[in-house]
Amino acid sequence: SRIRPLSLAGHVGFDSLPDQLVNKSTCQGFCFNILCIGETGIGKSTLMDTLFNTNFENFESSHFEPQVKLRAQTYDLHESNVRLRLTVVNTVGFGDQMNKQESYQPVVDYIDRQFESYLQEELKIKRSLHNYHDSRVHACLYFISPSGHSLKSLDLVTMKKLDSKVNIIPVIAKADTISKSELHKFKIKIMSELVSNGVQIYQFPLDDETVAKVNTTMNGHLPFAVVGSTEEVSIGNKMVKARQYPWGVVQVENENHCDFVKLREMLICVNMEDLREQTHTRHYELYRRCKLEEMGFKDTDPECKPVSLQQTYVAKRQEFLVELQKREDEMRQMFVQRVKEKEAELKEAERELQTRFEQLKRLHADEKAALEEKKRLLEEDQSSFSKRRAAAQLLQAQSLTANGKKDKDRKK
């Protein structure tokens, strides 16, 4: 529908609207989250320190991590009246394992987790989105080893898995080990490999005329060859951030030496807001869409008529409740079954015990009877023996008295 433009007869005052909006955002503060992926020791932490002109807490990681982990650290930075809540997420142990097949998974999981968190907040009934601490990854710096040849397969695989989830900005780390001519060839090789493998890296936006020119130029310098350093060396009468070698001094902020300044310009000064916007309107929306479709929500039913979310929700809920009920019934049945079985088992065992008991009882009775018999016999024996003994004693006594009489008689 065409809406008529109208001309104003004087100054109304709504030109202050962008300022009103920006002031509000300034009061609330901004969130920015950077993910650094790169091998151990490639210079991720140093680069972050150099970029933000500060000293983040850094832990030197070992090379013996069994799995890739992610370490997230959040900082509140203040510059003039702007408050930035910066979260730096570093990979730990990336590229150290023998088998790197699953190396990308923890990174993908982390990114998805942040989207999930936001989605859950967004779908809550009572939600507070404008107070929400946005932890979604806005920019992913992928550190490429300065081999001078080409990308590693780990690099390609990882970037391919991430390119639809996050804004990837590839950088060549430790660029002071590559000569200018090698660097030029290296960059061309990297970009062509990315293109031929269909990896979509972040392109600096060209829609705003104010920055289109500088962004176009910078897009042609990708990937940025960076050198990081927080140490200072005196050059002329100034102290500059640099790395000192016996053969010379590599100045971090000298554009002839490396692309650090370009990275800082693009990442922070020119496109920070665009990175945040792309994350929210493209990557997050894609995640949300996939998630909802996974759960069975659609905007149109098979006949292509628009379906309200409520209808779908109610239908899904019914389905879910029915499913729940079914599972409950199943479980109840299974429970009853198991109880019966157990009961049967126990009864069987009882019976068995009973039989054995009876058996043993009988055995016992038999033995007892046998023993009683023996006892009786023994007693019989005993009694007959005592009778015979008594008889024998009697006889003996009789014979004795008979002998005594005889003696007596003889003596007389």
Added chain:
Amino acid sequence: MLHLWIEAAGELETDPLTLMEEREKKERGIMGQDQEEGGKTEGQPANMNSQDSMTENEENCVELCTEVEEKGKEKGMEEGELKKEIELEAEVKLELCQSIPGLQMSLIRGTDLFGYVGIEAILDQMKRKTMKAGFEFNIMVVGQSGLGKSTLVNTLFKSKVSRRSNYEEKISKTVKLHSVSHVIEEKGVKMKLTVIDTPGFGDQINNENCWEPIVKYINEQYEKYLREELCVNRKRRIPDSRVHCCIYFLPATGHRLRPIDVEFMKRLGKIVSIVPVIAKADTLTIEERQEFKERIRHDLVANGIHVYPQKEYDEDPEDHILNNRIRENIPFAVVGTDKEHQVNGNKVLGRKTKWGIIEVENVEHCEFACLRDLLIRSHLQDLKDVTHNIHYETYRVRRLTESNMDFGELGLPTWPLENGTRDKCESESHL
């Protein structure tokens, strides 16, 4: 800062080395500013609700407490020496996240930077993006016929945004809502302004329930937005037709609020930001006006009516003070016109009468300028924010609970944890 940017972008084409020079200029500017302020080096733990917002998200994670004390010492500004030496004392306690394996979190507050980074450039970036996208503003005017609604809106926006009703038209039998949109532009800022008129309001003999069509319209706009927001395939920018501000016209009786005023504002104050104004205020003397306003304010409080700016939504003490001053002055007594007259050699907007010219933009004559400043120059974004963050959310909560749509019930798949703790986690998310 904008002009610096254009300079930098222009110079980049010709001489890339000047990028650093620009930065140094900026750095000097920032550092100079900081010198004047005596070096703002105190960490600000109170402002950011970092603790609360963190615990909301990761209940099992414990953030650390840091005391960062910075002492800013400034060395003399030698030529080319632009650094400030800062001593950082940070006490850091790190606790590992329990529920998510392999994720460690730590939080440090108030870190100050050793030098200029360029973070503040985000303000310009944001400004450019919003200017490119344009703004939308929807304003509704409610009041009986003849109170000067259309004239006032036309005066506010200095153009014929609202069609004045034809005097020969019959008064409509019911309240009809009539919305007209225009695109207006000022200094590069484009705004799509929609004015929603409510002819017939309060004009009937029996005005019972005359607010119903209005309530229906407002809720319909919320519903439209909600539907778009709940789509699986969402638009990049959801068209916003929600009513951001409702100007309610009180006739200048000089007495107090009438029953229709009370009923209307009571009901609508709950779903939209109401700004009451005294219409055709040139029939009241200054004293009569003050007394009238006091009585109205009293009536508002007595009936529990909340008008904009609502006390409960003041975000910080500064806002509170500013808004209190506004609250002490509402309702604004306004006069509207689109005719210009000569006063003291200047062309001013005014109403000419036999006894003098009422200058609309003169704060001694009427409070039109205050209303304009409130609505447009200072609180326009706030009106939109209050509508989006509060009124719309209230509607959404009501709708979702009505339809029993609790996504948590469907067991929105929570993150799978190791060792089969998934079930435990799901049950926790229902709580």
